[in-house]
Amino acid sequence: MRLHRMTLTAFGPFGGVQEVDFGALSEAGLFLLHGPTGAGKTSVLDAVCYALYGSVPGARQGAGTTLRSDHAAPAARTEVVLELTVAGRHLEVGRQPQWMRPKKRGTGTTMEKAQSWLREYDASADAWKDLSRSHQEIGEEIGQLLGMSKEQFCQVVLLPQGDFARFLRADAEARGKLLGRLFDTRRFAAVEQHLAELRRGTEAQVRSADERLLAAAQRMEQAAGRVAQLPLPEVAAGEPGLAEGVLTWAACARSAAREALTVARVSQDAAQRTRDAAQDNLDGVRETHRLQRRHTEAQEHAERLAGHIEEHRADQERMERARKAEAVAPALALRSSADTAQRRAADEESRARRALPESFDGAEAAALAAAARKAHEELGSLTSARRAEQRLRELGHELGELEHEERADAAALEEASAWLADWDAVRHGHQSRIDEAQEAATRAGQLEGRIGPARDQVEAARRRDALGSSVTEAQEEALAAGRRAGDAREHWLTLKEQRLRGIAAELAAQLADGHPCAVCGSVEHPAPARRSEGHVDRQAEETALGAYQRADQERAEAEGALASVREALAAATASAGGAPADELAAALSELEQEYAQVRALASTLHAAREAYAHDEHEHDRRVAAQQDAERRAASRTSRRENLVREQVLLQEELTKARGGAANVADRARQLERQAALLTEAAEASRAAQEAAERLKEADGRLAEAAYRAGFDTPRSAAAAALDAASHRELQRRLDAWQQEDLTVRAVLAEPDTQAAARRPAADPAAAEQAAQSAEQTLRRAVSAQAAAEERCRELDRLSRQAASEARQLAPLREEYDRVARLATLAAGTSADNERKMRLESYVLAARLEQVAAAATMRLQRMSGGRYTLVHSDDRAGRGARSGLGLHVIDAWTGRERDTATLSGGETFFASLALALGLADVVTDEAGGVRLDTLFIDEGFGSLDDQTLDEVLDVLDSLRERDRSVGIVSHVADLRRRIHAQLEVVKGRAGSVVRQRGLSG
Structure with missing residues (x-):
């Protein structure tokens, strides 16, 4: 990995835009990063770590500070852009943390979300190609290319000398924790x-x-x-x-x-x-x-x-x-049917004649039919009169409709004129409401993106606070369940042992005189065993066994519940951070209230647009209606005159057709009733004559059938018949x-x-x-x-x-x-x-041995061949971890002693050698990723001139492997010895960086 260029904007102590040319510094091989205390030397290293991993080293990440510079202008965006080459790929990674920017409209600030991007330089096209803008994808890509986590990167590339000085003097347990984090054991x-x-x-x-x-x-x-x-x-x-x-x-x-x-x-x-x-x-x-x-x-x-x-x-x-009567049955049925029909026809004729006027009494059927035909002829002549009467009614309706239309058009014209007079004010009001709702919708979208993460953080904080006590309760419950299970098992084994000792008495209870013994087969039982006081039977033993099994199941469930609560607490703590739940809830409440207000205003956008469109449509409709009403008023006058003339002519025609009736319909009904009564009476008279003739014929047939069947009279034949x-x-x-x-x-x-x-x-x-x-x-x-x-x-x-x-x-x-x-x-x-070493300790001991061997090569040069770091796997006493001992061999005395006995300067170059050796081992562990840029933070002030020269020679020798080393120190002597320098200068407006002693 080789760093080329880094641009800082409003980051840490740097209020403006600062650019660091690592490519020019790397050409010198060894360069110095210096400046007064608090100027921002460490912030430069933090920016490198933030660009690669999205966060700064651990101790500074949770310090309660923000990455944004207090010296930055309100509208300046905090940003870190790093250009580097790793695994043969020329990349540019940029990070922007979330920050409060001024609102584009109005006063106040709004939260801007964090952003990240990753680009790769395409040499064939001489252009940058975008790879991703996802935080997660960029983190995975950088992690795979570097082959190490953020913790490993901070230990390997940003060499913290203070940590390794403590590492030299630490006990085996502390060394194990550090090595475990670096090598992930x-x-x-x-x-x-x-x-x-x-x-x-x-x-x-x-x-x-x-x-x-x-x-x-x-x-x-x-x-x-x-x-x-x-x-x-x-x-x-x-x-x-x-x-x-x-x-x-x-x-x-x-x-x-x-x-x-x-x-x-x-x-x-x-x-x-x-x-x-x-x-x-x-x-x-x-x-x-x-x-x-x-x-x-x-x-x-x-x-x-x-x-x-x-x-x-x-x-x-x-x-x-x-x-016999069955032969007469058809004639009987025929005579009964004819008699019924004759009586019915006579009744119909009498009823029809009673409805006729007295002038038709005694008239024959032919005279009645002729009178009916005459009434029908007169009824047909009324068809033209009916049409005239219908048309007269239609003319009345049409004249009424004309009057109604005239009144309606007059009201419509008056209403349209009044509505159109206020149109300009209404249109201006609609436009104002639409603009306000659109601004609220934009603000609601911004707030909505912040509410979800804030709500999740509040819920996580509440779960974290609630689960804190739940963990304690679950631990107590697990311990109590374990004790109960142990007591139940001990009780069960005790009862089992007691039962086995008294099994003879249990068998003796089943003996009966004359029946053989289940053990020896004898039918005599002179001295059977007796149950002693407190005898344990099978049921008691099985009850104790069941109680133990239930207690053991409860123990397993309690342990599972404890593990679940611990996992939930860890997840909630990771999501919530360290902020109190009440503080997060208050911030969320304010955010939700503001979101509800702008959301309510934004929800009126659709209604405002619809109201505007509706009123525009109404305006067009009223203008068109006004024009239509004016056209209709012009055409109504001529139409009314035509209708009045037609009405006078039709009334004269109807006066002649009605005669003495009130109207044509009444005259038509009179003629229709008269024709119907005459027709009905004529038909009833003919039907009565025909029925009388059929009855006479049926009486003759019945008398003949009764005689042939052997009956004296038709009456006796009817009496013999059965239904x-x-x-x-x-x-x-x-x-x-x-x-x-x-x-x-x-x-x-x-x-x-x-x-x-x-x-x-x-x-x-x-x-x-x-x-x-x-x-x-x-x-x-x-x-x-x-x-x-x-x-x-x-x-x-x-x-x-x-x-x-x-x-x-x-x-x-x-x-x-x-x-x-x-x-x-x-x-x-x-x-x-033999050494009582755990598996993890054994692996860490092997790693420590590799680190000690790699560090010794540089330590001997720094100490003039005097000191050698060696790994010790001697067994530790009093339960301490074995296999992680670290000693130094002094060539001047030939004795091996603990690293804690080194002086301050000796401890520095020993820890520096250890850090460089650890960097080599971790690099190999990460898959051999080449690390061309290293930074060493402080510690040079404890060295004398000769030792300092030897240490610088060792660091300068790293150039043989085409590496560049940046020393972070404020020691004045180093400014004379190292020509390539990156100086951080602090001022009231923030810090700035200056590069000195570079070629070209």
Whole structure:
């Protein structure tokens, strides 16, 4: 990385625009950056760091100051632009922090957002090409090109001598923190933690596997019940013989269960045969009883049919007369229809004649029809009069509309004139409201971009404050849950041990006289063990185990909750910064209030524009309406005169056509009614004559049909006829009687029924009771067999599960032993780790050894070959970190001593050599990125002239690697020794930079 040029504007102490030509300074190889205290020497280095990483070194970043210069003009924009070459690419990176600029309109200030840009020089086109304007993308691009973080850059390029002086005198723990930040050894610490967690996990897996195997054994013991004669072996979890004992006991239990299953199957077969015989007997008794009851019911039914024989014969005779009357039915229906039609026609004729005037009484149908035709002819002559009357009404409406239009146009002209008189003032008001709303919309857009980050920062600050107490509570809860889990486990193990000691009394409680002992097989029990006071049974042990498991689960949940709260607190702190939540909330409230005000004003923009457009449209409409009204007034006069002349002519024509009626419509209605009544009366008279003739003809046909069917008179034939419902009901009774008679005769003729009637009466209740007793015996046998089969299946399943658990236990133990060895070795607690070094310390020790070797080459030249830095990996006492010792060998005495014994000047050049060596190692670690520009900050004032010459020779030798070194110091002697200088001069208007001693 080589710096070419940097431009500062309103940055730090520099109120104006300052330019630093690093290219010219680098040509000298060694240059001096000097100036009085407070002038801004360090600010130049801060600007380099800010241009590359978007922030200044850590101690100054959180100092509560801003990057903007207090000497800058209000409208001057704070900006840093750095031109450099890195990884063969010529780049320009620019940064502008957020700042309060004056408002473009009105008074006050507004927040301007931070900006960044990255450009690359294209040599082929001799032009700059934009790459990105995203803060995140630029940060990632610069980080990848340099290959180091901001902290590493500040330690490698901006060499802080004070830090390395403290590094020389620090203990191993402080050295480890610095080296860990520079070389990012968090992954090795993560490996240590991962191995520790892996060890706890494998240990929990082994413990869980042992507990699952014991649980399977206990479930097998419960499943075996009284069948298994051997007690479960008393082997605790973790003992080597646990799997063998459980599997042996399981084999014995399965054998006993299968013997019990064989006995149950034999008992079921015998009960099945007994039940089948009883069921067959029950079926035979039930069938006999059914046939006997069937024969009895058939005899009773036959006796009831014999008592109703006379009624059946009367129904048969009635059906025969009805069949004869069916031949007369068409004639009866024809005569009834003709009689009804004749009476209806006579009534219609009488009604129609009553509606006619007296002058038509006794008139024949032909005279009535002729009078109707004459009325129709007179009605047709009124068509022209109707049209004239309709036109006269239309003329009245048209004249009324003309008067209405005249009044409306006069009102419209008056209203349009009054509205148009105020148009100029209305238009000016609309334009003013639109301009105000547009300005408010612009301001609202600016404020909206600031509200979101401010609101997020307030919420993060509140979460930070709330989570502070939550972390303490979560820590306390995690510790309490851990203690509860430990107490519960200890309680469970104590109860388990007590139960195992008293297991003999628990087995003795199951003994009974005459029954064999489950342990020794004896049927005599002369001295069974007794339960002592405080005996622990299985339920108490399982209750304690459940309590321990719940407590352990609560412990894990509490630890997870603590980790979650810590992560949330870290995230909230990173987002909120160090500002108080109340202060941030107050600033946000002011910002939101201002935003709400301008947003409300901006929201009226659309309505103001619509109102303006609406009024412009209204203005055009009223001008056009005014012109139209004037044209219509001119054309109404001639039209009114034409309508009045037409109205007089039509009234004369209608006076002749109406006659004595009020109007043509009334005269037309009179003629229409008269024609209709005459027509109706003529038609009714003809229909009455025709109906009388049809009735006479129907009487003759009916008399002839009754005589042919064998009836004396038509009246007797009508009496014999049946309607459809009566006919169906009579036929149903006849069919039902015949069907019942046939059914009874068929039942009494059945051979099985006759045979059953001759046998003694059957008793189904006794046979059913015997079958139920046999069924109950069979169910008990089936239940016993099912229980035996289920016991065998459960023991087989649990045995397979126990065998699977036993097979899985061996590799889990091997994995636990391997992981435990690795975890203790990485943690430094293993016996194989002689120096008790953790993995992270071991890696840092290797890095420190490389740094010491690289620093020694320069230290020997600075000290005239006297001092050599060496790394020490001696084991530290009292629990301190081992492997990070740093000693110096004095060639004059030949003795090795601690770096803390060096004098002030010796400490300076030793720390300088250490810093340069660290820069080489970190550079190699970052992928070999070439660092062509370095800065060394202070410390030269503690050197004598000879040592200073030697140190400058070493720094000047860096030119051999085409490097340039900038020394930051106010030592006056360095101004005489180093010709290329960058001077920072402070004044009341701010600091300025001057370059001296440059070639060309």
